[in-house]
Amino acid sequence: GQQVMQIPQYQHVQEGEDFTTYCNSSTTLSNIQWYKQRPGGHPVFLIQLVKSGEVKKQKRLTFQFGEAKKNSSLHITATQTTDVGTYFCAGLDQGAQKLVFGQGTRLTINP
Amino acid sequence: DGGITQSPKYLFRKEGQNVTLSCEQNLNHDAMYWYRQDPGQGLRLIYYSQIVNDFQKGDIAEGYSVSREKKESFPLTVTSAQKNPTAFYLCASRQGFLNTEAFFGQGTRLTVV
Numbered sequence: 676g677q678q679v680m681q682i683p684q685y686q687h688v689q690e691g692e693d694f695t696t697y698c699n700s701s702t703t704l705s706n707i708q709w710y711k712q713r714p715g716g717h718p719v720f721l722i723q724l725v726k727s728g729e730v731k732k733q734k735r736l737t738f739q740f741g742e743a744k745k746n747s748s749l750h751i752t753a754t755q756t757t758d759v760g761t762y763f764c765a766g767l768d769q770g771a772q773k774l775v776f777g778q779g780t781r782l783t784i785n786p
Numbered sequence: 787d788g789g790i791t792q793s794p795k796y797l798f799r800k801e802g803q804n805v806t807l808s809c810e811q812n813l814n815h816d817a818m819y820w821y822r823q824d825p826g827q828g829l830r831l832i833y834y835s836q837i838v839n840d841f842q843k844g845d846i847a848e849g850y851s852v853s854r855e856k857k858e859s860f861p862l863t864v865t866s867a868q869k870n871p872t873a874f875y876l877c878a879s880r881q882g883f884l885n886t887e888a889f890f891g892q893g894t895r896l897t898v899v
Contacts, residue, residue, distance in 0.1 A: 678848060710888075718876070720888065723885060742850065772836050776831070778827060779828045
């Protein structure tokens with residue numbers, strides 16, 4: 676079945692450093708979605724990528740979708756303490772509406 | 787106020803008892819999902835439903851059961867057959883067509899003692 680792998684599992688950075696998390700699917704995806712879960716909270720939608728090779732930016736966050744629609748990345752420039760949390764990618768398969776999440780990358784920041 | 791509501795927030799049960807977690811949404815979403823999250827781990831899909839009276843197993847359905855008798859409701863029963871039920875359970879919903887995001891409830895933390 677569809678699997679979504681995400682690395683790294685943990686990342687600790689100094690405030691101001693950059694951060695990147697990578698996501699790979701075993702199958703071609705209809706789209707890729709990214710979510711953020713703050714400690715003690717629930718996942719909240721950040722963005723969705725649909726087109727092959729798509730790049731989207733949200734302030735310091737840059738999201739990319741691979742040409743083959745099987746991988747994606749999230750890059751945060753100059754991290755701030757408000758970026759702390761776990762970032763998940765989620766892939767929607769091409770027919771069954773099955774939304775599968777990666778394992779998440781937990782980001783901690785040293786102020 | 788539109789949203790997705792899970793109840794209760796915390797639930798304690800004795801080993802061997804079945805327990806049902808509630809999930810209700812008033813967003814008029816077609817698709818609903820149940821995920822399990824263990825400490826430091828990702829979201830694993832238990833069951834999902836695209837329409838009323840229909841649902842599919844996710845990756846870890848063993849020991850769980852669901853029903854979808856109404857569009858708004860998607861309760862999850864954790865049965866005694868689930869070997870390690872203590873976890874954080876998240877319910878989500880989304881529109882049934884492509885390219886729409888999922889909205890999550892606040893979650894239910896189940897502890898089995």
